[in-house]
Amino acid sequence: MLTSRERVNLALSHRQADRIPLDLGGGHVTGMHVSTVYQLRQALGLDKPGTPVKIVEPYQMLGEVKMDLVEALAVDILPLMRQQTYFGYKTENWKPWTFFDGTPVLVPGAFNTEPEANGDILQYPEGDRSARPSGRMPNGGYYFDAIIRQPPIDESRLNVEDNLEEFGPISDEDLNCFQREAARLYEETDMAILANFSGTNFGNIAMVPGVSLKYPKGIRDVEEWYISLSARPAYVRKVFARQCELGLANLGKIYEAVGDRVTAVVATSTDFGQQRGVFISPKMYRELFQPFHQRVNDWIHQNTSWKTFIHSCGSVRALLEDFVAAGFDILNPVQCSAAQMDAAELKKNYGDRLAFWGGGVDTQRTLPFGTPEEVRNEVRERIRIFGQGGGFVFNTIHNVQARTPIENVLAMYETLREYGRYPIP
Secondary structure: OOOHHHHHHHHHOOOOOOEOOEOOOOOOOOOEEHHHHHHHHHHOOOOOOOOOEEEEEOOOOEEOOOHHHHHHHOOOEEEEEOOEOOOOOEOOOOEEEEOOOOOEEEEOOOOOOOOOOOOOEEEOHHHOOOOOOOEEEOOOOOOOEEOOOOOOOOHHHOOHHHHHHHHOOOOHHHHHHHHHHHHHHHHHOOOEEEEEOOOOOOOOOOOOOOOOOOOOOOOOOHHHHHHHHHHOHHHHHHHHHHHHHHHHHHHHHHHHHHHHHOOEEEEEOOOOEOOOOEOOOHHHHHHHHHHHHHHHHHHHHHHOOOEEEEEOOOOOHHHHHHHHHHOOOEEEOOOOOOOOOOHHHHHHHHOOOOEEEOOOOOOOOHHHHOOHHHHHHHHHHHHHHHOOOOOEEEOOOOOEOOOOOHHHHHHHHHHHHHHOEOOOO
């Protein structure tokens, strides 16, 4: 019987293993909302009612996928990431809180649990309540929205370094953490390791507002950033060039610390697609993004054994040749519900050049709103299409959302267990 590590390596090499490997929680784009994790643990009999679940990433309210859940579902991938949230405080000093829907959770000590007068929950950069809040969850909501804190823009004084404050040299503390955790995961388990280092996320819109920064400078408004891709391309290119220098220097230090224990690395999570197509032209991608993606991928492929992973939501069919040319090995989340993202067409034309990590079931319609039978049918069809010949790691299309019926979640994993073995029926 293959180990999880062997199984994932075969899949990423476009070869069939004993079964299709499964990811849940390997990264911040392959996880599950804390309320759904709680329900899943209850349904599987892993916890007594009322047992809280840790929120490991407060921005998206992702729940911890503990080893007992990994074993119960036969998950094959474990995460390697900084022990720090998007809001800039560490995942430590856990304390109890109750989510709006009644889910009992544990939150990091710096997580603000005191509601505003209207019931909203605010988060503060580095947990410092003397600074302006950087995130808001509306009363009754399920996620945080970034609070835009854009200072007035003076075109004559725009400084590239202002948009790079969160991308500086990696600290010794983070390096030591990566080294210890990579060694532990590699030596104490037989799991594949998905690394999430974040420093090469060029223009990731989730990071543009700088929710971890007390005093964000530069271009920090989402709308203004997108305008800048067209109106200030020279400035954006300088930001990316400097970020690339910092990112490659950090990757060199990280590789010295973790070596080839890592299976794959999330090289970028920048979204380029919407429901109906890309929202930047292929020409803009080639001019602003591809040169830096290629530099990062070239360095990784020349110096490590890691596979490189691009996360980009939406319809990115028009950019897939460019992603391949830039050197990416893995595409995620494979949003088959978007225009021109037909699963069979993607597998036919790119199945020998890109491994598909995701695409297992639609999290916009089928999983949250379909019946268990509709979920089973879609999962079985995606297994049949993407699983042939390898090159497929099963995951939902992005994170499993809040209020997803637990019977649908169970139907998804039961179907994978039944039909995800080779040869694919």
